[in-house]
Amino acid sequence: MSYLELKNVDKYYGDVHAIKGVNLTINKGEFIVFVGPSGCGKSTLLRMIAGLEEINDGDLVLDGNEITHQAPSKRDLAMVFQSYALYPHMTVEENMSFALRIKGEEQSIIDQKVAKAADTLNLTPYLKRTPKELSGGQRQRVAIGRAIVRSPKVFLFDEPLSNLDAALRGQTRVEIAELHRDLNATSIYVTHDQVEAMTLADRVVVLQGGVIEQVGTPMELYEAPANKFVAQFIGQPQMNLLSASYFSGISADAVDVGVRPEHFSIVDAGQGAISGQVELIEALGNETLIHVCLEGSGEKLIVRQYEQPSIKVRDSVSINYDASHLHQFDAKGEAIR
Template sequence: MGALELKGVTKSFGSTEVIKGVDLTVNDGEFCVFVGPSGCGKSTLLRMIAGLEDTSDGDILVDGKRMNDVAPAKRELAMVFQSYALYPHLTVRDNMGLALKQAGRPKTEIRAATDKAAGMLALDPLMERRPAELSGGQRQRVAIGRAIVRTPKLFLFDEPLSNLDAALRVATRIEIARLHRDLKATMIYVTHDQVEAMTLADRIVVLRAGKVEQVGSPMELYNDPANTFVAGFIGSPQMNFLDAASLGLAPGKVGIRPEHLTISRDQGEIPAEVSHVEKLGGETLVYARNPQHGLLTVRLFGEHDFAVSEKVHLTLQRERMFQFDPDGLRRR
């Protein structure tokens, strides 16, 4: 079991409140991702769950047991850090088995646990190497393996892929998703990368300035955002926002995703001038500027030949647009 419940959790550093009354339930076996911009409090919240930061108010419960006053080592959690946090003088095997050794487990048990984790992570040929002899991706897999051997109730990941290059991030992300399926464990994952959140999560928790803006599955947040912050944060490229009144609607904001704009050289409702074109092979992104609405992004499937400074016309697929109040805090 590994269910987590946060009840009115707050955290203050001096007079500055950085976590502001978070209520959240993470179900047993769920992959939950905390996402938000830098400084939103997501890593602080994860460290509070781990016991590395005190809780100013509220309760943290694991399987119904209050954890606030339980030492980190006694919480039955395992944390994977951005920096890997491996001991440079120990081999891969010894790094992975250290927690079990410190707990006084028999050598045969430690060997079996590290061998099993190594097999899951394709680390078998590397077990006698030291961290300096490993690539960044291999080090991160060792850090994940160290968490696996502890068989924790919760796995906590703090931006584990941010030090890897693009190709390794994709490969390691796939490995983490596979591990979740195989282990059926509860995982809580912090990232500022909404692509990681969309591809890994059963549920996403969107945070801003220490508050939860919205919780839901990736597609729920993508297709039913509660406000302009969530709408703009979830989805890549970012959602376009336009002035509603100039489109003949009630004053406020209109949001529309780049794939729901069409572009034409002949006719359309919004005249614009092409500012930049990105040809990505499978898709083309056209950035076009309108004096009223600013820079708008159009996503097209396949290759298209639009030129910088070309005059074009954009049309909204109105059935796919979102309407928000003028302050952007509520959907209409």
């Protein structure tokens, strides 16, 4: 049975239909990630769940209870914002305990919950400090700790790592994953970063234009995208999309064919199915990305390989593909199974 359910949820801003009849079920203990390009509606949808944006039509059900029009404070949800949203004049301990103090919780229980959350997040040495005395990563952990002490039914994360540098993002991402496993909490996480989506999620919800394009595990989305949008949005570098005329043995309905960079291989000139000229070689240490411009059409593709290439920029090359990993798309951009 679903724990959180969105039923035909709509959101309008005047004449703009921002969220369009979204249906989604989330199970207890799942880590769900909303991902998509800027303006796709992922943060709006999260704020609708939190009660910070009005739901214009449809229903929102949590643990069997209708909460569509409940005030945010009554929904038993806790949100972690991108901007930390800490009280600058309060200590870490005071920030983390604020919601419990407002509710009139007994001081002994407050102390116990704050101490436990601080220990989990490695914040115990910083409880008497104010936010200005903390690093960005420590401030984000305080914001997460403030959510933990409330013991909510669902945690909501709105791009919590976007203000951190790359190294700290990676470290904090691991901490959030470990925290989810320890708490076995139901979590919804919004990000535009597909690495976060692929590494954190039990299931990923891909949004575009206020519509859910596909829901699935990270590898389901990577290996079996429902359409061209998902195919190119999930994966870095993105999937190569070429005219179906380059490929043999495919459906008559196929207009475009997608191939992941790792499913192409460089062979000697004249020995492969596709020919072109090398435009750029990106040597990244653990892998090399080879950019090729195809003869005749000028279409471009990227080949990923894990050994150092012997070719150089402007060399003519041939390319073969793994026929077992082709993704075929019809004229509407939908996958052909």
